[in-house]
Structure formats: C-alpha cells, structure tokens
Amino acid sequence: MMKTEDLIGILAADSVPPPMLRPKRIAGLVLVVMAVAVTLFLWSFGIRDSVAQAMMQPQVAAKTLLPLALCAIALPFALVQMRPGAAQVVRLRWLAVPLGVAAGLWLWAFVTLPPEARFVEVSPFSLTECLGLISGLSLLPLGVLLLMMRRGASAAPMRAGAMAGLGVAGGIAAGYSLFCVMDNPLFYVTWYGVAIAAITALGAVAGGWLLRW
Amino acid sequence: MTSREAEWSALLRAAMEGDGRAYARFLVLVTPVLRGIVPARGWALGPEGQEDVVQEVLIAIHTKRHTWDQSAALLPWLYAVTRHKVVDAFRRRGASVHLPIDDYADVLEAEAVPDALAVRDSAVLIGQLDARSAAIVRAVSLDGQSTAEVGARLQMSEGAVRVALHRAIQRMARLAKGME
Structure with a gap:
C-alpha cells in the first residue's frame, strides 16, 4: 500500500540526477553511424564512374538531394520530439517540398520518355539491389537511433519513430545514390521511395513499441 | 515569467544537481496541481483510480526529468508530460472506465471530499x-x-x-x- 506522499518520499530519495538528455549528441552519433555504413558500402562497391560529371545533370543531383532533404527535415523533427512540450524548429509540412519535386520529376520523366524507355531498368536484380541495400543499410542506424531516443519522451511515439525511419532512410538513400547508376526518375523516385517508405513504416511500428513511456 | 515557473524551475534545477530536499518540495508543490487536472478528465475512474494516475504522472516526471531542457521554461514541459501520461492512463483503462450507473452517485460524493484523496492508499x-x-x-x-x-x-x-x-x-x- 502506498500513499502519494510516500511515493514523493521515495522519488526524492532517488535523488542522484540522471545525465541530461543531449539531442545534439544523439544526432551526431547517429550521423556518424550512417556515415560509417555508407562509407563502408561505397568503399566495398565503389562510387559510380565520373560522379562529379553526372551530378551536373539536375535529375542525377536530385537523386542525392531529395532524400538528403527528407533526412534534413525528418531527423531534427524526431530528435526534438524527445523533449515534451518543446517548440518544433522544423515543420513537417516542409516535407511537401522534396515530395512535390519528386512527384514532379516522376511525371516529367513519364511524359518525356518514350514508352519503351520508361521502365527499362526494372529487373529483379536492380530492384533487389536498390530496395535491399537502402533498407538493409538503414537498419543498424535506425536501431541505434531508436534505442537512444528511448531516453527521451516523445508524446507521439509512432510519429517520432516514423520520422526517425524517414530521416535515416533518407540519409542512407542519399549516400547510396552515389553508387547507383539508375538516373531515370521513374526508377529512382519509385524504388527509393518504396525503400524509404518501408523503413519509415518500420520506424513507426518500432517507435510505437520502443518509445512508449 | 510567472512566479510558479520561477519557483518550480529553480527547485527542479536544484534537484537536478542532487538536492533531494528541493526535489521533494517540487513534487509536493506539483501534486495538488495534478490532483486538479486528473479528475477533470477522469472523473469516472473514481478517487482511487485518479490517485493512481496522479502517481503514474509523478513517476513519469521522475523518470523523464532529464528531458527538460534547463534553458527552456519548465511549465510547458511539465504540462506536456502530464497531458501525455493522463491521456495514456485513461486510454489504457479504456475498458474499465465504464462504471455501472449506480456507482456514479458514490463517485460524485467522493469528489466532493477532495481531502479523501490525500489519505488514500494505492x-x-x-x-x-x-x-x-x-x-x-x-x-x-x-x-x-x-x-x-x-x-x-x-x-x-x-x-x-x-x-x-x-x-x-x-x-x-x-x-x-x-x-x-
């Protein structure tokens, strides 16, 4: 039997202060894990030939910049979510910008490419490679991020987890794009999109479970 | 800045440096406010259930106190933690919140004697x-x-x-x- 006054006594006796939450340190650590994963991958499989030259083409640059933008919006959002009542510095509506550009690119490619060239890159191998590597490389950083986010207190655990997944998968996809030679937006918008969406969903499910408090 | 914000944040700041006395004072000040918030939403739980929720909120404040950014105001943090735990507590109790109609009179009567909450055991x-x-x-x-x-x-x-x-x-x- 416990009175609330007794509980207060117990809590006050547990007075050794816990280390403060440091979202920036968590951000730094997860960025390092993501960078290591991408670097190891690129070091093993190689960066595409003449990457700088390819990047001069807008639709190739977009393949890197769009997922990077998702990462830059979703990751800070997830980290700020760790503090209850904190004012959001990043608004999720900004996600509409990269998503809108991606949809526009997809439509533009669909209209300008001849029908036989639209989905020519799609093959079991290319899909396995793209989906498997983006999602596979995302798993460890996402796990690290979610475990560190458990010290926080997200008022909406599924949303926080989803944004963690989106942030990680966006960053990993941006790194992966330096290897990937599929420059057709019909390919990469679709399949990067599927991989990123899958990791976002995984983050939401895992977040709903791990980030409850 | 309200005086409550100033007083409470000073107490919790001291608590976060290991001052157990300041911490106990902080929790003692917070508790009556929680007792005001919880019944407003969870009157159907009855006084005992409400006090359980108050205790759950206190434990959450304790286990998550490191998530307060000491350079920011305390009260928005405190209210966000409280809101989350109260909503969560009632969601989990969803099924058991429905009391038989005859019990309503007892619940309302008990609410009229707020002092009864303080001496209740859990x-x-x-x-x-x-x-x-x-x-x-x-x-x-x-x-x-x-x-x-x-x-x-x-x-x-x-x-x-x-x-x-x-x-x-x-x-x-x-x-x-x-x-x-």
Whole structure:
C-alpha cells in the first residue's frame, strides 16, 4: 500500500540526477553511424564512374538531394520530439517540398520518355539491389537511433519513430545514390521511395513499441 | 515569467544537481496541481483510480526529468508530460472506465471530499515489487529513513540501497505503463 506522499518520499530519495538528455549528441552519433555504413558500402562497391560529371545533370543531383532533404527535415523533427512540450524548429509540412519535386520529376520523366524507355531498368536484380541495400543499410542506424531516443519522451511515439525511419532512410538513400547508376526518375523516385517508405513504416511500428513511456 | 515557473524551475534545477530536499518540495508543490487536472478528465475512474494516475504522472516526471531542457521554461514541459501520461492512463483503462450507473452517485460524493484523496492508499504499484525492493521502498517512504539508515538496517551499502531504490522506481514506471 502506498500513499502519494510516500511515493514523493521515495522519488526524492532517488535523488542522484540522471545525465541530461543531449539531442545534439544523439544526432551526431547517429550521423556518424550512417556515415560509417555508407562509407563502408561505397568503399566495398565503389562510387559510380565520373560522379562529379553526372551530378551536373539536375535529375542525377536530385537523386542525392531529395532524400538528403527528407533526412534534413525528418531527423531534427524526431530528435526534438524527445523533449515534451518543446517548440518544433522544423515543420513537417516542409516535407511537401522534396515530395512535390519528386512527384514532379516522376511525371516529367513519364511524359518525356518514350514508352519503351520508361521502365527499362526494372529487373529483379536492380530492384533487389536498390530496395535491399537502402533498407538493409538503414537498419543498424535506425536501431541505434531508436534505442537512444528511448531516453527521451516523445508524446507521439509512432510519429517520432516514423520520422526517425524517414530521416535515416533518407540519409542512407542519399549516400547510396552515389553508387547507383539508375538516373531515370521513374526508377529512382519509385524504388527509393518504396525503400524509404518501408523503413519509415518500420520506424513507426518500432517507435510505437520502443518509445512508449 | 510567472512566479510558479520561477519557483518550480529553480527547485527542479536544484534537484537536478542532487538536492533531494528541493526535489521533494517540487513534487509536493506539483501534486495538488495534478490532483486538479486528473479528475477533470477522469472523473469516472473514481478517487482511487485518479490517485493512481496522479502517481503514474509523478513517476513519469521522475523518470523523464532529464528531458527538460534547463534553458527552456519548465511549465510547458511539465504540462506536456502530464497531458501525455493522463491521456495514456485513461486510454489504457479504456475498458474499465465504464462504471455501472449506480456507482456514479458514490463517485460524485467522493469528489466532493477532495481531502479523501490525500489519505488514500494505492496497492497497485508497490504491491507488485519483489519483497526486498518493497522493503527498501517502504523503509524510505513510511519510516522516513535515509538511504544510509536503510542500508545499515538491511546490511547493504548505501550505494546498493540507492541502486535498488532506483531500479524499484524504474520497475514501477514500467508497471505504470502496463509493460509488465
């Protein structure tokens, strides 16, 4: 039997202060894990030939910049979510910008490419490679991020987890794009999109479970 | 800045530097405010259920106190933690919130005597701890002994008592969110 006054006594006796939450340190650590994963991958499989030259083409640059933008919006959002009542510095509506550009690119490619060239890159191998590597490389950083986010207190655990997944998968996809030679937006918008969406969903499910408090 | 913000944030800041007395004062000040908030949403739980929710909020404030950004205001943090735990508590109790119609009169009557809340006991959390943890928790709370005194009595070092107490609270926090 416990009175609330007794509980207060117990809590006050547990007075050794816990280390403060440091979202920036968590951000730094997860960025390092993501960078290591991408670097190891690129070091093993190689960066595409003449990457700088390819990047001069807008639709190739977009393949890197769009997922990077998702990462830059979703990751800070997830980290700020760790503090209850904190004012959001990043608004999720900004996600509409990269998503809108991606949809526009997809439509533009669909209209300008001849029908036989639209989905020519799609093959079991290319899909396995793209989906498997983006999602596979995302798993460890996402796990690290979610475990560190458990010290926080997200008022909406599924949303926080989803944004963690989106942030990680966006960053990993941006790194992966330096290897990937599929420059057709019909390919990469679709399949990067599927991989990123899958990791976002995984983050939401895992977040709903791990980030409850 | 309100005086409550100034006073409470000073107390919690001191608590976060290890001042147990300031921490107890902070929790004592917060509790009546929680007792005002909880019945507004959870009158159907009855006074006992409401006090359980108050205790769950206090435990959440305790286990998540490191998430307060000390350079920001305290009250928005405190209200966000409280809101989350209250909503969560009622969501989990969803099914049991529906009381038979005859009980409503009792609930309303009990609400008219707010002092009854303070003297009520809760077996929900502490009752589920293992015997040794419960003994430590009881000694600290009911007998008002310091962790050093409890350690001497149970032939444990003060550090071991502190660790056991800390774990017991973490366990109660998990019990309170229905994870064990």
